Amino acid sequence: MQNDVTALNNHFDAFLEHCGDLLIYVDLKFKIVMINSTAEVILNMSKNEVIGQNLFEICKCNQMELSFTEEDLERSKKLKSEFVDGYIIYSQGQRRVMLWKQIFVNNQQKSYGYFLIFGKDVSLLENSKKKDSILTSACLNNVIIENLPEYIYWKDLSFTYCGCNKHVSDYLGLSSPKDIVGRTDRDFGWPEDRVETLYKIDKKIIETGIPSIVEDIIPRPDKSERIMLSSKTPLRDDNNNIIGIVGVSVDITAEKEAERLRLEVELNKTKLHEQEKFRKNANQVAHDIRSPLTSLAIIAESCKHIPEADRITLRKIAASIGDIANNLSTRYKPDDPQTHTAGQIVQLIPVSLALSEILSEKKYQYKHSSVKFVYFCEKDANFAFIKVEPIEFKRMISNLVNNAVEAFEGKTCKVDLELKLDDKFVEIIIKDNGKGIPKDILDKIMCNIPVTSGKKDGSGIGLTQVCDTLQRNHGKLSIDSKIGKGAKITLAFPKVETPVWIAEKIKLNKGDTIVVLDDDESIHHAWEARLEPYKSDLKLKHFTSGKGTIDFINASVAKDKIFLLSDFELINQDLNGLQVIEQTSMYESSILVTSHYADQSVHNLAIRVGIKILPKQLASEVPIEIEENRSVSGDFKKVGLVIIDDNELLVDSLVDFFQNKDVVVDAYYKPKNFLDRLSQYAKDTKICM
The missing domain is CATH 3.30.450.20 (PAS domain)
Structure with a gap:
């Protein structure tokens, strides 16, 4: 109704x-x-x-x-x-x-x-x-x-039209309303099923005297259609006898189209909601996979008693699982149109993790081909960072890997991806044993001349994007190619200082109690294996509950001998790892171990309170140092400025401003948090309150 x-x-x-x-x-x-x-x-x-x-x-x-x-x-x-x-x-x-x-x-x-x-x-x-x-x-x-x-018309008891107004005659292509007299619904070329439906409706009105309101799609002579809300009622004489039918039709085509568009918008919203829900689930699955994956990688590296062949097998299994996790994360990222254009904001990226993610995508892209991918990272390069446009960087590496694969023209091939580090540059090397790049094409590439010969030459027009990206991001390109033997492409980027929020190493003291907080049991086993060589110098305490961790640390009489390794995301708990660190004041003696290392919001939170982050994927690679005594006066934190203010908006604005100027900034919303960490700053540190 x-x-x-x-x-x-x-x-x-x-x-x-x-x-x-x-x-x-x-x-x-x-x-x-x-x-x-x-x-x-x-x-x-x-x-x-x-x-x-x-x-x-x-x-x-x-x-x-x-x-x-x-x-x-x-x-x-x-x-x-x-x-x-x-x-x-x-x-x-x-x-x-x-x-x-x-x-x-x-x-x-x-x-x-x-x-x-x-x-x-x-x-x-x-x-x-x-x-x-x-x-x-x-x-x-x-x-x-x-x-x-409105469109008005009337019929007699034989369902023959007796009249109409001009709107009806115009709609039906008649010269005047008089031309409808004597016609029936069959005279307008309408489909038989429509004529039969109209007959049944009219017959029921005549027999019962009950009016009818229906939506009706009425064809026109030009084959177009309009949607009408048609009301038909009995026509009576002076003695109240039914002598025919009068109909009034209202054109509701525009309203129905608006309703269709509204429903379409609602459906699209529902689809987008479902896609977003699926994306979150995919990311959560990827996150959940990475925890046991980290455990497997750590155990594979730490358990020296396992035969080398078995350790190689374990590493391959870990790499395959990592490919699945990376593919889930990257495939279902929301699409941002702005990321498809050059000139994005330059950011610091961990090169080893970025290359690992790209290689995972390529393994899935070419999983049905005979190509074999091999990745090698120098130990010192695991924590190397460069300053680039992240999306364009990944597109560039992807283009180069694609070109390397296509150089084999469907034959069995091997593509090596290497990451090396020297005093000034981070080098990314992509090698293949394909047919090589012809000299004329190579000369064009090195002279920054667009290559138009296509993929058949083993280079492809994707190199234009590579050259543009290198130019904007201060990168260098060198190519060593031999016809029939393959090509070696080297990209060199200026080495930058590792960001303050990254934990390049874990520094511990003899006699420390290492508290591991993670809701995944496999991570606890992994840390046990990772710290096994130091078990005579350290104690290990495991927690899956954030609240339990807080209670233990705050009740400890030797709190200065505790070091906390905490996950960020604690499933089905009211706390996250950062909050645990804040509530225990373990700022100087804690590291956030998380696969959410790329989340800018996590970066910002960690930077605000001065906590370092260790990507879970690098937990098996991070160096561990054991010292005799924790330094009291040395190893001051290197910062350009400390900001203390309870106006969070002001603090965040100042931090963004100075960071864009490449100034390392620590910020505190609460004076107590700063006082708890006062000893880590040199006396000449600039402080703004």
Whole structure:
């Protein structure tokens, strides 16, 4: 019912405003649903005042008398509607002579009905000789029918059209309304199933006397279609006998299209929501995979008693699992149009982890080919960083690997990806044993001339992107190629200082208690294996609960002999690793071990409180140093500025400003947090409060 009423409301405004006579639309409780502007003038009340009010009660409140009552409206449910003389008497005694007609429309199928009240002001015609001819029902009906914007038509008992208004004749391509007389629904070239449906609807109305409201798609002569809300009701004679059918159709095509678009938008929102949900699940699965993967990698490196062949097998298994995790993370990242254009913000990236991620993608991309990928990273290069546009960097490496694979033209091949480090540069080497790059193509590449010969030459037009990216990011390119033996491409980027938030090493003291907090049991086994060589110098304590960790550390009498290795994300707990560190004040003696190392928000949180991050993927590679005593006065933290302020917005703005100027900044929102870490700063450290 609600949809039909809404549809009627949407079109009734136009119906009302195109008619020069008073029109009022009330529900079964006589509450006004809509009036036209003529009714506003005659009743001397606005739409806002009357809509939702009982017609008779509001007239009474305004000392206005109508010549008809609620009972008259109720009788219109059973009797034929006719125009009758009447009046409106105003509060000052003025009288307006009216011609009234009440029509009841009932839709039993939808269980609702309403009254239409027509009123024509005939005060000026009361004493005119033309009154009788002008006030006839036929005359008024013709005026109303021709001035309404709706499509109106009527049929006799044989379902033959007896008339229509001009809107219908124009829609059907007829010269005038008279041309419809004598025709049936079969005469307009409509499909047989449509004609049969219309026949059944009309027949039921004739037999039962019950009106019908349906949505109807009506074809036009030009093969186009419009969606109509069609209301059909019995046509009766003076004796209340059914003599035909009258139909009124309202064009709701625009509304239906708007509804379709709304539903389409809602569907797209639902799809996007599901995609986002799936992406989060994929990332969570990747995260969950990395914890046992880290354990496997650490154990494979630490357990020297395992035969070399078995350790190689374990490393291969770990690499395969890592490929799965990296592929999940990268494949379902949200697509940002801005990342497809050059000139992105330059960022520090851990090269070894970026290359590992790219190589994982390539293994999946070429998993059905005969290519073999080999990755080698010098031990000192595991924590090497470069400053580049991250998306363009990954595209560049991807293009070069693709070119190396395509140089084999489908044959069995091997592609080596190496990461090396010297005093000034980080070198990325991509080698293949393919057919090599022809000298003319090589000369073009080295002279930065766009290569247009395509993939068939083993280089491909992707090298244009490579050269552009290197130029913008201060990189260098060198190529060593021999026809028939392969090519070696070396990319060199300036080495940059490892960011302050990265834990390049774990520095411990003899006698320390190492507290491991992680909700994954396999990580605890991995750390046991990793710290096995130092078991005579260290104690190990395991926790899966953040609260349990806090209670243990804060209750310890030798808190200065505790070192905390904490995961960031603690599943189904109200705490994360950073909060545990803050609540135990373990800023100087803790490291956040997490696979969320690339999350900028995690970076910012760690930087704010001065905590270092160790990517879980590098837990098996990080050097561990055991000292006799923890330094008290030496090894001061190297920072350019310390900011202390409880205005977080101001602090964050200042940190972003100085970091863009390559100034290392520590920031604190609470003075207590700074005081807890005061000893790590040299006396000449600049402090802004």
